[in-house]
Amino acid sequence: MARSIGRICKGFQRLGLLSKQTQLIPFTRVPVGTVRTIVTLPSFLFPQPRDFSLPNPSWGSEMTRMYEHYESQCEMETEGGQKGPWRRLPSYNRLLKYATVFPSGGVYLSKMIQSKARLFTRNIRNPGAAFEYVLFVNKEEQKCVCILQAGHLLEGPPGHVHGGAIATMIDTVTGTHATFLSGPVMTANLNINYRRPIPLGSTVLLESCLEKKEGRKTFITCRVTSTDGSKLHTETSALFLSITASHLLGG
Numbered sequence: 001m002a003r004s005i006g007r008i009c010k011g012f013q014r015l016g017l018l019s020k021q022t023q024l025i026p027f028t029r030v031p032v033g034t035v036r037t038i039v040t041l042p043s044f045l046f047p048q049p050r051d052f053s054l055p056n057p058s059w060g061s062e063m064t065r066m067y068e069h070y071e072s073q074c075e076m077e078t079e080g081g082q083k084g085p086w087r088r089l090p091s092y093n094r095l096l097k098y099a100t101v102f103p104s105g106g107v108y109l110s111k112m113i114q115s116k117a118r119l120f121t122r123n124i125r126n127p128g129a130a131f132e133y134v135l136f137v138n139k140e141e142q143k144c145v146c147i148l149q150a151g152h153l154l155e156g157p158p159g160h161v162h163g164g165a166i167a168t169m170i171d172t173v174t175g176t177h178a179t180f181l182s183g184p185v186m187t188a189n190l191n192i193n194y195r196r197p198i199p200l201g202s203t204v205l206l207e208s209c210l211e212k213k214e215g216r217k218t219f220i221t222c223r224v225t226s227t228d229g230s231k232l233h234t235e236t237s238a239l240f241l242s243i244t245a246s247h248l249l250g251g
């Protein structure tokens with residue numbers, strides 16, 4: 001398990017999703033002076049996991065419009081011709097699938113460890129029925145934006161999204177953001193104020209910002225708004241604590 005988590009981190013590092021500081025977290029240690037040989041194997045041997053952050057036919061016009069807006073931000077270059085600060089984050093139905101110790105290694109790990117387990121937000125097969133979402137991070141501003149289209153299976157009050165489903169998405173977005181900033185973390189505290197209900201089927205924005213980091217603690221704030229920002233649905237402050245493998249092993 002500890003090695004799997006190390007591999008997950010490596011996957012994120014390879015995607016450029018973990019900060020330099022995070023890369024120093026020693027889940028797996030490579031002895032100083034070790035030379036790594038990269039062997040290129042035929043890609044047909046390694047199925048790629050499905051990336052749920054890509055558009056599918058269930059996406060409505062607002063979801064698609066917002067996606068295209070942030071995708072275009074990702075393609076922007078700085079004046080010096082460098083890549084801009086925005087990145088879309090891929091999204092799989094298990095965190096293990098981020099492991100890229102060899103091509104598609106995560107897919108195999110996912111089959112070996114609790115093969116029936118699925119990420120809560122990605123476990124409904126019918127596209128559009130539940131959580132349709134995509135996350136973008138901005139390295140420079142240390143913020144993360146999620147576009148969410150809330151499907152009909154997320155009903156709480158008639159015609160509106162369940163508070164637990166909203167909390168789930170806030171935990172996912174702030175948790176992913178905290179992982180991006182600090183490496184492996186667990187949610188210690190989520191403090192949510194529900195201001196206005198979210199209509200079922202609507203598309204909303206979740207905007208997560210780093211408040212501060214103190215030792216193992218990463219403090220994040222998150223607002224859920226309408227896509228034009230005019231309506232505030234929820235406000236959240238969250239605390240994440242950096243963990244080591246022993247936390248997940250019950251040590």
Ligand SMILES: CCCCC/C=C\C/C=C\C/C=C\C/C=C\CCCC(=O)SCCNC(=O)CCNC(=O)[C@H](O)C(C)(C)COP(=O)(O)OP(=O)(O)OC[C@H]1O[C@@H](n2cnc3c(N)ncnc32)[C@H](O)[C@@H]1OP(=O)(O)O
Nearest residue numbers: 005008095171172175176179184185186187188189241247
């Ligand atoms: C998990 C995967 C790992 C791999 C990740 C890699 C890649 C991930 C990639 C992408 C992520 C993608 C998607 C993310 C999706 C979802 C995210 C969901 C995240 C979750 O859904 S996760 C489940 C819910 N989560 C729990 O199931 C936690 C249960 N809990 C515990 O496991 C422990 O509780 C723990 C570990 C949190 C802390 O335990 P601990 O022993 O390490 O630390 P300790 O208690 O000593 O506290 C140290 C200092 O924090 C302060 N402190 C502690 N708790 C506090 C609180 N609640 N409020 C205010 N301050 C608090 C103390 O006061 C002290 O402060 P001080 O040092 O100043 O005295």
